[in-house]
Structure formats: C-alpha cells, structure tokens
Amino acid sequence: MFRWRRKASDFGAETEAHIQLEMERLQESGLTADEARAAARRAFGNVTQAEERFYEARRWLWWDGLWQDVRFGLRMLAKTPGFTAVAVLTLALGIGATTAIFSAVYAVLLKPLPFRDAGRLVFVEKKNPPRGWIRNPISPTEILAWREQSGAFEDLAVYTQSTCVLTGAGEAEEDPCEVASSNLFHVLGAAPLFGRTFSPDEDQPDAPHVAILSYGLWRRRFGENPGRIGRAIEINHTSYTIVGVMPANFSHLYGTPYGTIPALWVGGIALSAEHTWNDYFGIGRLKPGIGLRQAEARTAQVSARIEREHPDLKGWRAEMLSIRAVVSGDTRPALVVLMGAVMFVLLIACANMANLLLARGASRATEFAVRNALGAGEGRIVRQLLTESLLITLAGGILGVLLASWGCQGMAALAPRYLLNSAPGLAGGAADFNVLAFALCTILATTFLFGLAPALQNSRPDLTGTLKETGRGGGQSPRSRRLRSVLVVSEIALATVLLVGAGLMVRTLARLSRVNLGFDPAHILTLRVPLSGERYKPPQAQAEFWDHAIAAIETLPGVESASVSRGLPVGDWAGQFFTTADDPNPPAGHVPDANYIVVSPDYFRTLQIPLRRGRSFNARDTQTGARVAIVNEELARLYWPGRDPLGKQIRLGAPGGTEPWLTVVGVAGNVHSQGPDEGFHAETYVPDAQYPWLAGLLGPEHLLVRMSARAMPEGLIRAVVRDVHRLDAGVPVADILTMEQVVREPIAQQRMVMALMVSFAGLALILSALGTYSVLSYSIAQRTREIGMRMALGAQRGSVLRLVVGGGVRLAVLGIALGIAAALALTRLMTELLFGVGATDPMTFAVVTVVLVASSLAASYIPARRAINVDPIVALRHE
Amino acid sequence: MSTQETGERLELLQGTLDLLILRTLIFGSQHGQGIARAIQQTSEEDLLVEHGALYPALQRLEDRGWISAKWGTSATNRKARFYSLTAAGRKQLVKETAKWERLATAIGRILARQAEEG
Numbered sequence: 001m002f003r004w005r006r007k008a009s010d011f012g013a014e015t016e017a018h019i020q021l022e023m024e025r026l027q028e029s030g031l032t033a034d035e036a037r038a039a040a041r042r043a044f045g046n047v048t049q050a051e052e053r054f055y056e057a058r059r060w061l062w063w064d065g066l067w068q069d070v071r072f073g074l075r076m077l078a079k080t081p082g083f084t085a086v087a088v089l090t091l092a093l094g095i096g097a098t099t100a101i102f103s104a105v106y107a108v109l110l111k112p113l114p115f116r117d118a119g120r121l122v123f124v125e126k127k128n129p130p131r132g133w134i135r136n137p138i139s140p141t142e143i144l145a146w147r148e149q150s151g152a153f154e155d156l157a158v159y160t161q162s163t164c165v166l167t168g169a170g171e172a173e174e175d176p177c178e179v180a181s182s183n184l185f186h187v188l189g190a191a192p193l194f195g196r197t198f199s200p201d202e203d204q205p206d207a208p209h210v211a212i213l214s215y216g217l218w219r220r221r222f223g224e225n226p227g228r229i230g231r232a233i234e235i236n237h238t239s240y241t242i243v244g245v246m247p248a249n250f251s252h253l254y255g256t257p258y259g260t261i262p263a264l265w266v267g268g269i270a271l272s273a274e275h276t277w278n279d280y281f282g283i284g285r286l287k288p289g290i291g292l293r294q295a296e297a298r299t300a301q302v303s304a305r306i307e308r309e310h311p312d313l314k315g316w317r318a319e320m321l322s323i324r325a326v327v328s329g330d331t332r333p334a335l336v337v338l339m340g341a342v343m344f345v346l347l348i349a350c351a352n353m354a355n356l357l358l359a360r361g362a363s364r365a366t367e368f369a370v371r372n373a374l375g376a377g378e379g380r381i382v383r384q385l386l387t388e389s390l391l392i393t394l395a396g397g398i399l400g401v402l403l404a405s406w407g408c409q410g411m412a413a414l415a416p417r418y419l420l421n422s423a424p425g426l427a428g429g430a431a432d433f434n435v436l437a438f439a440l441c442t443i444l445a446t447t448f449l450f451g452l453a454p455a456l457q458n459s460r461p462d463l464t465g466t467l468k469e470t471g472r473g474g475g476q477s478p479r480s481r482r483l484r485s486v487l488v489v490s491e492i493a494l495a496t497v498l499l500v501g502a503g504l505m506v507r508t509l510a511r512l513s514r515v516n517l518g519f520d521p522a523h524i525l526t527l528r529v530p531l532s533g534e535r536y537k538p539p540q541a542q543a544e545f546w547d548h549a550i551a552a553i554e555t556l557p558g559v560e561s562a563s564v565s566r567g568l569p570v571g572d573w574a575g576q577f578f579t580t581a582d583d584p585n586p587p588a589g590h591v592p593d594a595n596y597i598v599v600s601p602d603y604f605r606t607l608q609i610p611l612r613r614g615r616s617f618n619a620r621d622t623q624t625g626a627r628v629a630i631v632n633e634e635l636a637r638l639y640w641p642g643r644d645p646l647g648k649q650i651r652l653g654a655p656g657g658t659e660p661w662l663t664v665v666g667v668a669g670n671v672h673s674q675g676p677d678e679g680f681h682a683e684t685y686v687p688d689a690q691y692p693w694l695a696g697l698l699g700p701e702h703l704l705v706r707m708s709a710r711a712m713p714e715g716l717i718r719a720v721v722r723d724v725h726r727l728d729a730g731v732p733v734a735d736i737l738t739m740e741q742v743v744r745e746p747i748a749q750q751r752m753v754m755a756l757m758v759s760f761a762g763l764a765l766i767l768s769a770l771g772t773y774s775v776l777s778y779s780i781a782q783r784t785r786e787i788g789m790r791m792a793l794g795a796q797r798g799s800v801l802r803l804v805v806g807g808g809v810r811l812a813v814l815g816i817a818l819g820i821a822a823a824l825a826l827t828r829l830m831t832e833l834l835f836g837v838g839a840t841d842p843m844t845f846a847v848v849t850v851v852l853v854a855s856s857l858a859a860s861y862i863p864a865r866r867a868i869n870v871d872p873i874v875a876l877r878h879e
Numbered sequence: 880m881s882t883q884e885t886g887e888r889l890e891l892l893q894g895t896l897d898l899l900i901l902r903t904l905i906f907g908s909q910h911g912q913g914i915a916r917a918i919q920q921t922s923e924e925d926l927l928v929e930h931g932a933l934y935p936a937l938q939r940l941e942d943r944g945w946i947s948a949k950w951g952t953s954a955t956n957r958k959a960r961f962y963s964l965t966a967a968g969r970k971q972l973v974k975e976t977a978k979w980e981r982l983a984t985a986i987g988r989i990l991a992r993q994a995e996e997g
Contacts, residue, residue: 011934014911017959018930021912024955043915045931 019044069387076388080360084392086770087356091396093763094349095442096403101342101756103408103435105335108328108419111434114249115323116189117285122292123326124156124282127319134319137278140271141310142303146318147284149302152295154287157184158271158280164264165532165732168234170221174530174732175263177235182267185212185246187285195229195244202267209240210267215248217263237533240266276310284320292320312654331419333832334753340829341501344494345760346446348767351487351494353450355771357389358484359778361458368458381459389451390444397443401436414755416748457483484775489815491771495764496819496852497826502761503844504827504834505754511836512747518671519569519607524739525705525713526568529724529731540623542699543689545727546600549703552723558711563606564688564700566598569671570743573597578684580639581649581661591655594635594682595673598700601687604630604668606706607739614646614666617687627690629662633670635682650684662686675746677835704739713738753833765851768815769859776808777863784870792872804867808860809853816852820845896928896936898979901964901972904946908963910953911937937962945971 022040027033077084115121126142127134137160147156157180164177182198185191193215202210211233213222222228232239246265269280286295299318307313328335361368368381412420457480529549536542546564553562567573576596579586586592601617603609612633621628629650636645649661670680688700703724707716721733744751780787787800827839837844903909903917914937915928940946945968951961964972 011938013958014960015934017910017953017957018912018915018934020957021910021953021955021959022930024957025912025916043930045929 015044066387069384070391072384073388073391077391083356083360087353087392088396088399090349090352090767091393091446092399092403094346095393095397095400095439095446096407097400097760097763098342098346098442099401099404099435099439100407100411101335101338102438103404103432104411104415105339106432106435106438108331108335109324113323113327114190118323120154120286120288121188121323122284122286122295123321123323124284125319125321126278126316128315129317130315135321136316138280138282138318139278139313140275140280141273141306142313142316142318143280143282144271144273145302145306146282146299149305150295150298152284152286152290152298154285155183155187156282156284157181157187158269158282159184159265160269160280161262162266163530163532164235164266165237165530166221166233166235167237167533167730172730172732173221174532174734175217176261177264177266178262179269180265180267181269181271184265184283187283190246190250192244193247194226195242197244198265198267203270205268205270207268209235209238210243211235211240212244212246212265213242214246214250214261214263214265216261218245235264235266276312283323292322296320329419330832331749333829334749337501337830337833338753338756340826341498341757341760344498345763345767346442347449348491348494348764348771350446350450351491352767352771353389353392353446354454355484355487355774357385357451357454358457358480358487359774361385361454362480362778364458378459382455385455385458386447386451389447389455393443393447393451397439397446401439404439411752411756414748414752416752417745419749419752453483481779484778485811488768488771488775488811489818491764491768492812492815492852492856493819493822495761495768496816496848497823498757498761498764499848499851500820500823500827500844501830502754502757503848504830504837504839504841505750505757507837507841507844508833508835509747509750509754512676512750515672515676517569517676517743518669519609521739521743523707523709523711524607525703525707525717525720526735526737526739526742527703527705527717527720527724527733528701528735529703529733530701531699531731533730535728536699539699543622546688546700548727549724550600550602552726553703553705553720556716556719556723558708558716560706560708561602561606562703562705563603564600565603565702565704566596566698566700568702568739568742569607569673570675570746573673573683575681576652576684577654578650578652579655581651582640584651585655592639592682594631594684596652597683597685598688599685600689600700603685603704606704608706609671610669612667612669613644614664616666617685621687622689625690627660627662628665628687630666630668630685631664632668632680632683632685634680635684636667638682652684652686676743677747677750750833750835765855768852769855772808772811772856772859773862775811776804776860777866779807780804780863780867783867787867787870788872788874791870797868800868801864804864805857805860808856808864812853812856816849819852820849895979896932897940898972898975899926900933900936900940900962901945901968901975904962904964904968905972908951908961910951910959910961912959913953914962940968943971944968 019037019040022043023033023036026036026039031039112118113121124138124143124146125135126138127136138158143156143158147153159178159180162177162179163174165172165174180198182200182203185197191197192212195212197212198210201207213228218224218228226245228242229244231242233242234240284295286292290298296318299320303313303317307316325332371381372378531542531545536545550562550564553559573595575593577591577593579591599617601619601621604611604616611630614630617628617630631645631650640648645664645667648664650664651657651659651661653659668683668685671683672678673681673683703720705716705720707713717736721736724731724733790800791797823845824840831839899918900914903914903921909917911933912930915930915933918926918928937946937948941948941962945965946962947965948960948962950958953959
C-alpha cells in the first residue's frame with residue numbers, strides 16, 4: 001500500500017507545476033498573468049480538495065490517526081512509568097501463564113496426529129467386565145475373528161512390545177522395540193523416510209528377518225547413513241536386514257503414554273486362529289461411518305460366538321480406545337483443571353488492569369473533558385484509550401510469550417515421563433504457530449476485556465462538573481467507584497477458588513508422600529541389566545551370573561546389600577494366574593491371579609520389606625531344593641482368610657497345568673506396588689535360583705543396591721557397572737535410577753499440577769491484594785478532605801482506622817463468600833486428581849478463608865495508616 | 880451515471896478517465912497537464928476533464944502498476960512529473976478498450992432499437 005511512500009508535499013509540487021504549465025499555455029493565447037492564473041485554477045478545480053482526495057485515497061488518514069494515537073499513548077505511558085511497569089508485568093504474568101498451559105494443552109490434546117484420517121484409528125485391547133479387568137492384550141484367535149467377521153474394521157494391525165539387544169558394530173545396547181504385523185504402517189497411514197515398510201509375506205515365521213529403524217536409532221547408531229538400508233544388523237543375536245527408516249516424528253505417536261518409545265520394529269508376527277495366548281495390542285482402522293461403540297458392539301457379537309469354542313476367552317470383549325484418548329492418557333483432567341485455573345489468573349489480571357485504568361482515567365478526567373470540549377468525539381477518545389490498552393497488552397504479551405517459553409521448559413522438567421512421551425514438543429513451548437496465534441488472540445481479547453469498560457466510562461466525562469472541579473484532583477463518579485468495588489470483589493472470589501484448588505492439591509501431595517509404601521525407597525540404586533542371547537538360555541547360567549554379580553557388588557565399599565528382581569515395586573510387575581492346593585480347579589473366569597516377582601534371597605533385606613511370618617529365601621532354595629514361594633499378606637488374606645498360610649501349596653499358571661507345586665515358606669508385608677494412590681495386590685515371590693518353571697516367563701533383570709546413607713551414588717554406579725561388565729562386557733546396563741526417582745514417577749502428575757496450582761494461586765493472591773490496596777488507597781486519597789473534617793470534629797484515630805479497614809474487609813468478605821460458593825461447585829471437577837482429601841475438604845476451605853482475610857487486612861492496613869496520619873489542617877486546606 | 884451536458888462539454892462517464900489516460904500515454908510519456916490537454920484536444924474539446932480529478936486517477940493507476948512516474952523537465956523547461964505506460968498498463972489498455980467497445984456497441988444497439996420502435 002505504501003510502495004512509493006509518496007509524500008503529500010511531492011503531490012503539492014506536482015499540482016503547482018500543473019498550474020504553471022496551464023498558465024503558460026493560457027498566456028500564450030493572450031491572457032494576462034493574473035487572468036491566466038485564475039483560469040488555470042478554475043480548470044483545476046479545488047486544489048485542496050484534490051490534495052485531500054489524494055490523501056484519503058492513500059488511506060493515510062486512518063494511518064495517521066492510528067499513528068497519532070500510538071505516539072500519544074506511548075507518551076502517556078512513559079509519563080507514568082510506575083503504572084506502566086505494573087500493568088505490563090501483570091499482563092505478562094497472566095498471558096505468559098495462559099500461553100504456557102495452552103501450549104501443553106495443545107501439544108497433548110489438540111495437535112493433529114500425523115496419521116491419515118486419524119479419527120478412524122482405534123486401539124484394540126480387551127476387557128472382562130464381569131471380573132472388572134480392562135486394557136488387556138489380545139489373542140490371535142480374537143484378532144482374526146474380529147478382523148474377518150465383525151465387519152467393523154477396514155484393517156487391523158497388531159504389535160507387541162519387546163526389547164531388542166543390538167550387538168555387532170559398536171557397544172552392545174538394549175532398546176525398546178516392537179514386533180509388528182506387516183500392515184501396521186499401512187493402517188496408520190505412515191510412510192517411511194527411506195526404504196520400505198514390511199511386506200505381507202514377511203509375517204511368516206520362516207520369512208527372512210527384517211527390521212525398520214526409528215529415526216532416533218538411525219541417527220544415533222548408524223550416523224544417518226541411508227546406505228545402511230539393505231544391510232544386516234544383529235538383533236537378539238540373530239541377523240536381520242534393515243529395510244527402512246521411519247521419519248523423526250513417527251515413533252512415539254501411537255505408543256501408549258505409559259509405554260516405551262520403540263527404537264525399531266521387527267516383522268514376523270504369524271497369527272493363527274488356534275492361538276489363544278494374549279500377546280498382542282491391536283491398532284485398527286474402522287470402516288467409514290463406524291463409531292467406537294458400534295465397533296465394540298459388532299466385535300462383542302463375534303466374541304460371544306468364539307468363546308463357546310475357546311473357554312479361556314470367556315467374558316472377554318474388545319475394548320476400543322480412540323487414539324487421542326490413549327495418547328493423552330489420564331492427563332486430560334489435569335490439563336483441563338490447569339487451563340481453567342490459568343484462565344482465572346488471566347481474568348484476575350484483567351480485573352486488576354481494569355481497576356488500574358479506572359483509577360488512571362479518574363485522574364485524567366480533566367484531560368478527557370478538555371479534549372471532549374475541543375471536539376474530540378466519544379469514539380475518538382475510546383479509540384485513544386483502547387490504543388493505550390493495546391500498547392500495554394502488546395508489551396505484556398511479548399514479555400508473556402518469553403515467560404511462557406521458560407515456563408514450558410520448567411513444566412517439561414516437572415512433567416511426568418509419559419506426558420513427554422505423548423507430547424515430545426512440550427519443552428518447545430510457544431514456538432508453535434497455533435500457540436502464538438492463541439497468544440495473539442489472548443492479547444486482543446484481554447485488551448477488550450479490561451480496556452473497554454474503563455474506556456467507555458472515561459469517554460463520557462461530565463463536562464461542566466469535571467471542569468469546575470479542576471484543581472481538586474478530579475472526582476470520581478459513584479458509578480465508577482461501584483465498578484471498581486465489583487472488580488475487586490470478583491478478583492477476591494476468583495483468587496478464593498484458585499487457593500482452594502491449590503490447597504486441595506497440596507493436601508493431596510502431602511497425603512501421597514506420607515503413604516507408607518511398604519518398603520524403604522531411600523538410598524537404593526536400581527539398574528536394569530537384561531540378560532539375553534544363547535549364553536543365557538539355560539536358567540542356570542542366569543542364576544550364576546546374578547550370584548557372581550551380587551557377590552562382587554556386595555564387597556564394594558558403601559554397599560549394604562544387593563539383590564535382583566524381575567520388575568520394580570512401583571507399577572512394573574506382571575500378573576500371573578495361580579491355583580491353591582485347597583481349590584485346584586476353580587471354574588473358568590474365577591482363577592485367582594497375583595503379581596509374580598522373581599527375586600534373589602536378599603531382596604526383602606535390600607528393600608526392607610518386613611517378613612510377617614516364616615522365613616526369607618536362602619542359599620538352599622536352588623534347583624535341587626524343595627520348591628518354595630513367599631506370598632504377601634494380601635494374598636494370604638484373600639485366599640486363606642483366618643488360616644495359617646505357611647505350608648500351604650500354590651501352583652503358578654492356569655488350572656490343570658504341569659508346573660510344580662510351591663510351598664509357602666513366608667509371608668511378606670504388603671507393598672503399594674502400583675503407586676501410593678492404588679491399593680494392595682496379591683503378590684507371589686519366587687527365588688531366582690529355582691526359576692523358571694513357566695515357559696514364556698522371564699528372568700530377573702533389575703539390580704537393586706542398598707547404599708549406606710553416606711555413600712556417593714555417582715561413584716558407586718560406576719563401580720557397579722564395572723563389576724557387571726567384568727562378568728560380561730556384552731551385557732547392556734540401562735535405566736540407572738534411584739528408587740526415590742522411581743517412586744516419584746506415579747505421582748509426578750499430581751506433583752506437577754500442585755506446583756502449577758500453587759504458583760497460580762500465589763499470583764492470584766498477590767494480584768487481588770494489589771487490587772484491594774489500589775481501590776482503598778484511591779478512595780482514601782479521594783476522601784482526604786472528609787477524613788480531615790471528621791478528625792477536626794473529634795473522630796478518634798481508631799474509628800477512622802475501622803472505617804478504612806472495614807471497607808476493605810467488607811469487599812474481602814463478599815469476595816470470599818462468592819468464591820467459596822464457586823469453589824464448592826468447581827472443585828468437583830478436580831476429584832480425579834485428589835487423593836485422601838475430599839473436593840470440599842473443610843480444612844482447606846477454612847485455611848484459604850483465613851489466608852484471604854489476612855491478606856486483605858494487610859492490603860487495607862497501609863492505606864488506613866495513611867488515613868489516620870492525615871493532618872486535619874492540611875487536609876482542609878488541601879483542595 | 881448519465882452523461883449530462885453542462886454547457887457545451889460532456890462530463891466524463893465514471894471509470895472512463897482511466898481508459899483515456901492510458902490511451903493518451905500510448906504516444907509516449909506526458910505530464911498531468913499535458914494529459915488533460917491531450918484528452919480535451921483529441922476529443923475536439925467535447926470532453927471536460929476537471930484537472931484536479933486527474934491526479935487521484937493518476938495515483939490510482941500508478942498504485943496498480945499500470946503507469947510509472949518520474950520527475951522530469953517540460954518543453955518549457957519546467958519541472959514536472961512525467962507519466963508513462965508500463966507493460967501491464969499496455970495490456971490493461973487493450974482489455975479496457977475491448978470492454979469499452981463492447982459496452983458502447985451494446986448501448987448503441989439498444990438505443991437504435993428503441994428509436995425504431997418509437
């Protein structure tokens with residue numbers, strides 16, 4: 001539009017030249033200079049009008065008006081740096097917090113998934129409603145029947161999570177991987193970056209072994225070399241051919257938030273309708289027009305048919321989950337609550353801004369009255385004020401977006417690991433177009449929200465009244481005073497809700513961290529050392545390896561005891577059916593199950609799990625000794641209530657199996673094995689030296705080392721890894737964590753929500769106190785004369801103090817009452833996040849009330865002090 | 880938007896000024912006053928160009944990239960802004976001319992028939 005940026009003066013020169021040229025022509029035809037000039041001007045028409053037309057055509061009028069507003073606004077803001085700084089900072093905090101939370105909400109809940117027609121993709125697992133089991137893996141029998149007979153799927157792919165040990169070129173490493181059916185990539189609609197995906201004949205067990213690399217693994221281990229495609233790679237000591245590489249944004253996206261991110265995919269899933277073992281997870285693409293519930297209904301009909309032929313599938317039905325629901329896991333309620341909370345913060349910031357602007361408007365009343373008298377229309381003044389507001393919000397918004405990107409990094413540090421799995425871009429924060437667009441919308445909406453009411457209020461100055469009062473500091477209409485009180489009351493109400501929410505989260509976390517987990521997580525190192533390959537096929541080889549490893553580690557200085565186990569006691573144990581000798585043939589569907597933990601003898605000593613009855617495992621519990629097991633109190637309570645569990649016999653696996661009977665030799669204390677917010681589960685411990693009896697069950701892989709309180713973990717980790725590699729340099733060591741880090745993971749989400757809620761509530765408290773303070777100090781300034789008069793007439797300081805503080809407390813009480821009513825209605829939405837505390841916990845509400853009353857007392861006390869220090873003489877002369 | 884007679888000269892139909900400017904510039908670059916004169920003379924003084932209205936029109940054409948302008952010296956050695964036709968302007972002239980001719984023919988046809996019927 002301003003390509004040439006032609007100046008009006010340039011246009012003026014051109015017009016002048018035109019008139020000169022015309023005059024010359026007319027003079028040639030015989031006119032005098034004066035006559036020629038007049039005629040030329042007549043022919044030109046109205047010169048000024050032409051210039052104006054030119055000017056308007058270029059839209060400079062509008063631009064000039066805006067530019068004028070901006071310059072004037074900047075001047076006004078620069079004149080009151082204190083006001084400007086407070087305003088910009090308030091908005092920066094409000095907009096920054098909102099943007100940061102929105103970027104998390106966007107990354108987890110809204111960002112489109114990069115799959116073709118992702119709305120039709122579903123996770124297929126299974127549930128058993130009569131027994132209350134959900135989200136179990138599915139069997140080939142079911143997969144084939146559902147795919148072929150239900151008519152719900154366009155296609156159904158399956159995969160199973162596994163671990164792949166890469167050997168050959170470079171150090172041995174173990175990576176999470178997936179065994180996938182060849183149609184997985186086709187169902188997802190994902191194309192490889194290089195090479196190809198699996199072909200259908202590669203599903204056969206005798207087909208050549210093929211693997212597809214994730215971008216991460218390809219970059220890390222193979223130096224981004226496309227030449228690796230078609231080459232051999234050794235996986236789990238077998239040779240595979242690399243056939244493709246997937247793009248960087250692919251691998252995590254269909255994984256469950258709790259699952260691991262696969263580093264590679266291997267083919268070779270041959271499904272047979274005979275197999276009822278539950279090894280697989282399904283991802284299906286529904287036929288167009290078929291919804292989730294409809295697909296469940298159709299597959300349920302198929303299941304009802306197949307369970308007649310396969311009794312062990314009795315009661316199981318397909319469970320369909322939308323890909324979005326799985327990817328976001330149970331973070332949705334937390335994010336929704338946080339988004340709500342941060343909106344409250346933003347509203348408080350807006351209320352505060354409106355308040356500041358009203359106060360400022362009152363002190364500028366004279367200015368507006370004069371401008372109005374000089375012909376500035378109401379609209380012009382509103383525009384001017386909105387421009388000023390926009391300038392403040394823009395500055396606050398830019399600062400806020402910067403704050404948001406720091407906030408996102410902080411949030412990513414706090415976030416549970418699974419949240420980062422489903423939203424790997426979380427730490428990137430505001431660096432996303434949609435997030436920035438949201439921030440911009442927030443800025444504009446905010447400007448109108450807080451700017452419009454004061455602008456309208458201020459643009460209608462009572463002309464004569466204001467001008468008459470000039471010199472008395474400008475007045476404030478009762479209407480404006482009422483508006484400001486309403487704003488403060490709403491600020492306090494919003495702050496109340498936030499404080500209650502934060503208080504409930506604090507109580508939740510306190511409860512969670514006070515839960516006795518059943519073991520002592522302090523001073524324990526955990527390392528995962530998976531044994532694989534030919535060398536460790538014989539169970540005895542594994543037991544020997546662990547014996548040697550533990551013996552070596554226990555001699556290290558600073559080590560109190562060491563042990564191994566399969567899985568870690570927080571959320572990492574697998575369940576297994578078992579039967580008791582008292583009831584060896586339970587009916588199908590009523591087979592008991594328990595977590596199954598393979599441990600070495602010192603396990604209970606290392607984790608300090610108390611033994612309630614009997615003995616621990618010892619060195620005599622070997623292949624040649626009697627088969628033994630230790631159960632936990634919960635199992636004993638469930639299956640032998642009131643009887644002595646010692647000497648009882650149990651058998652692992654489905655009823656009628658050929659596994660040996662185990663004699664219960666001890667009862668261990670209960671452990672919160674699924675995290676502190678879950679109950680106890682039945683648990684069976686078996687000694688690793690007698691392992692394994694069951695095909696398909698895996699040996700121990702976690703090394704647990706209890707350190708003395710003074711030992712330095714870093715040095716010890718190095719020594720332990722050295723000992724392991726001295727035994728076998730080809731064994732990978734992964735996931736080195738302290739037990740305290742491990743037990744923190746299940747409550748990481750509550751911890752993050754608490755940290756954020758507490759900071760929001762703190763911000764809300766400060767802002768609302770500022771609001772109370774500004775309203776009261778302003779009204780004191782307005783009433784200096786009145787107070788002086790009262791004091792001159794004999795009012796005591798105490799009564800003046802009560803007058804002012806009473807005003808503040810009245811606002812606070814009203815705000816708190818409204819806030820508590822709102823909180824009672826709203827905290828119900830947080831129920832899913834709470835533990836050990838009700839959504840209407842009276843204690844929390846009481847504390848919040850006290851905190852708010854105290855803060856508003858403090859906020860009113862300062863202006864009140866100023867009021868009682870008024871010197872009546874000065875005050876009366878003052879105006 | 881009728882072409883009404885004011886004295887002896889016709890006021891320009893709206894939108895036709897652009898066409899006339901482009902047409903005038905086909906003979907080479909010219910300054911504003913020259914363009915106004917040329918239109919008046921070529922139309923044998925039938926058309927009235929309000930000189931003041933010429934400049935917003937020139938500005939508009941310049942903004943659209945159909946003509947370009949630079950300061951130069953007139954035949955009488957006076958500084959003036961000279962306008963010339965751009966390639967885009969030449970194309971536009973062809974288009975506008977065709978459009979105008981169709982319009983004129985169509986209106987002419989209607990008027991002729993009404994004259995017959997009347």
